[in-house]
Amino acid sequence: MLSEKSAPIIEATLPVVGANINEIAERFYRHLFETHPELLDGIFNRGNQADGHQQQALAGSVAAFATMLVDNPGQLPESLLSRISHKHVSLGIKPEQYEVVHDHLFWAIVDVLGDAVTPEVAAAWEEVYWLMANTLINLERGLYDAVGVAPDTIWRTWRLVQRIQETDDVVTFVVERTDERDVLPSLPGQYVTLQMPMPDGTRQPRQYSLTRADDGHHRWFAVKRITGAGSPDGEVSNLLHTAAKVGDEVVLSAPFGDVVLDTSDRPVVLASAGIGVTPMAGILSHLAQSRSGREVMFLHAGTSPDSYALRNQVQEDLGTLPQAGMVTWYERDLDSGPGSGDERAGFMDLTDVELPADAVYFLCGPLPFMQVVRQQLLGLGVSPRDIQYEVFGPDLWQADYE
Template structure:
C-alpha cells in the first residue's frame, strides 16, 4: 500500500508517466544493457528486445501496478505479479538483481521526464518500484522454496531421447533426466525454460509448455519454428529443430507457470488455436493419467488437420478419457480422418457447441483469438475469474487486470 505522502504524488504524475512509459521502458533497456551486457547472456530474451514486446510488457506492468495502487489501495494485482514471478523463477532471477533494475529504471525516468522528476516525485516512484519488487521477491522466494532450490540451481541437464516431427513446423522433444538430483513432477499446464548457447556463443532462454504428464524422469515439450511474416527467424526454434539431435544434452529449468489446472472438480473447457494446443495437451494428459472423471471439452482451431500439432496424442487422450469431447475448426473447411465430436469450417464459433454449466475455462493461442473467445464467454455470462489464459512470451494483453 502506498504511503499517504506518496499517493497524491503518484496520482498527479501517473498521467504523464503513463504517457511516456513506453519511451521510458525503451531507454531503460538500452541503458541497462549498456551498463550490464552480461544480462543479455542467459537472462533476457533478445528476440523480445528486437520486436519490442519486452519493452511493452514492462511498460504495461509498471503502469498497471501503479494504477492499481492509486485506484484500489486495499488490493494488489495478484495475477499480474504471480505471472511475472513464475517467469522470473523459471529464469533463476535473484533478489539482488532488482537493485540493478531499480537503478536503471529510475535513470530512464529522469532521462525521459527531465526536470519534472523532482526529489518528491522520484521518492514516490521509488516507493512504487520497491512495493512491486518486494512483492515479486517474496513470491519468487516461495516458488524456489516449494521446489527445494535456489535461483542458481533451478537448472538441470536433460538428454534428448526422442525427436518427433509433428507437422512441417512443429517438433516434439522427449527428454530424460541426466543427473540424480530430486526432480518433482510438473503441474498440469506448466512450462520449462530451455537455455542454449547460440552460434555467437550467447546463451538464450525460451519457455516451452510441457505437453504430457511427467514422472520427473522424462519430460516432453513441443517447439514451433518461428519464421516468415516479415520477422527474423526464431534463433532458438531454428537451432532446436535443425541442429539438436537425439543424445544431445539440453539445459532446462524446473517447471513453473501460474496457469495450472484447477482441482475444484468442475467441468473444464480448453480452447486453443495453433501452437496454443501445447499447454492444453499437457493438462489433458494429466487428467488422463489421473483417470479423472471430469467433464472435459476441448475446442481447437487450426488452418487444417495437417497443421494440428500433437493431434494424435490429443485424439487418443480424448478417446481414453471417460467423459471428454473434441471439436475442431479448420480455416480451409476440410474435414477430418480422426474421430471427432465436431468438425467445423472457418474460425472458432462457440455458438456451434454446447458448453457445460459451471465450467472453468483455459485459453491459449494468438492474443486476437483469446480476446474473441474471452469476450464471447463473458457475453454468455461466464465470469472473468473463471477464465484463465496463457500467453507465449511477454504478456501484452494483461486481461486479468480488467
C-alpha cells in the same frame, strides 16, 4: 499501500509517466544492456527485445501496478504479479538484480522526463517501485522454497532421446534425466525454460509448455519453428529444428507457471489455436494419467488438419476419459475421415457449442484469438474468474478479471 505523502503525487504524475512509459522502458533496456551486456546471456530473450514486446510488457506492468495503488488502495494486481514472478523464477532471477533494475529504470525516468522529476516525485515513484519489487521478491522466494530450489539450482541437464515431427513446423522433443536425482514433478499447464547455446557463445532462454504429464524420467515439449532464421525472434526455434539431435544434452529449468488446473471436480474446457495447443495438451495429459472423472471439452482452431500439432496425442487422451469431447475449427481442408469428430469450417465460435455448466476455462493461442474467445465466454455468462489464459512471451494483455 502507498503512503499518504506519496499517493497524491503518484495520482498527479501518473498521466505524464503513463504517456511516456514506453519511451522510458526503451531507454531503460538500452542503458541496462550497455552497462550489463552479460544480462543478455541466459536471462533476457533478445527476440523480445528486438520486437519491442519486452519493453511494452514492462511499461504496461509498471503502469498497471501504479494505477492499482491509486485507484484501489490496499489492493495489488495479483494476477499480474503472479505471472511475472513465475517467469522470473523460471529464469533464476535473484533479489539483488532488482537493485540493478532500479538504478537503470530511474536513470531512464530522469532521462525522459528531465526537470519534471523533482525530489518529491522521485521519492514517490521509488516507493511504487519498491512496493512492486519487494512484493515480487517475496513471491519468488516462496516459489523457490515451494519446489526446493534456489536461483542457481533451478537448472538441470537432460538428454534428448527422441524427436517427433508433429507437423511441418512443429517438433516434439523428448528428453530424459541424466542422473539418479528425482525429477521435480510439474503441475498441469506449466512450462520450463530452455537455455540454448548460440553460435555467438551466449545462451538464449525460451519458455516451452510441457505437453505431457511427467513419468519420473522424461519431459516432453513441442517447439514451433518461427520463420526468419536470421532474426532474433526465431533464432532458437530454428536452431532446435535444424541442429538439435538425439544424444545432445539440453539445460532446462524446474517447471513453473501459474496457469494450472485446479484439483476440483468441475468440468474443464480447454480452448486453443495453433501452437497454443501445447499447454492444453499438457493439462489433458495430466487428466488422462490420473484417470479423471471430470467432464472435459477440448476446443481447437487451426488452419487445416495437417497443421494441428499433437492431434493424435489429444485424441488418444480424450479417448481414455469417460466424459470428454472435442470440437475443431479449420479454415480449410476439413477432414471427414474416421475419428475426425465434430469439425467445423472457419474460426472458433462458441455461441453454437453446448458448453458444460459451471466449467473452468483455459485459453492459449494468438492474442486476438484469446480476446475474441474470452469476449464470447463473457457474453455467454461465464465469470471472468473462471477464465485463465496463457500468453507465450511477454504478457501484453492483462485481462480484466472481476
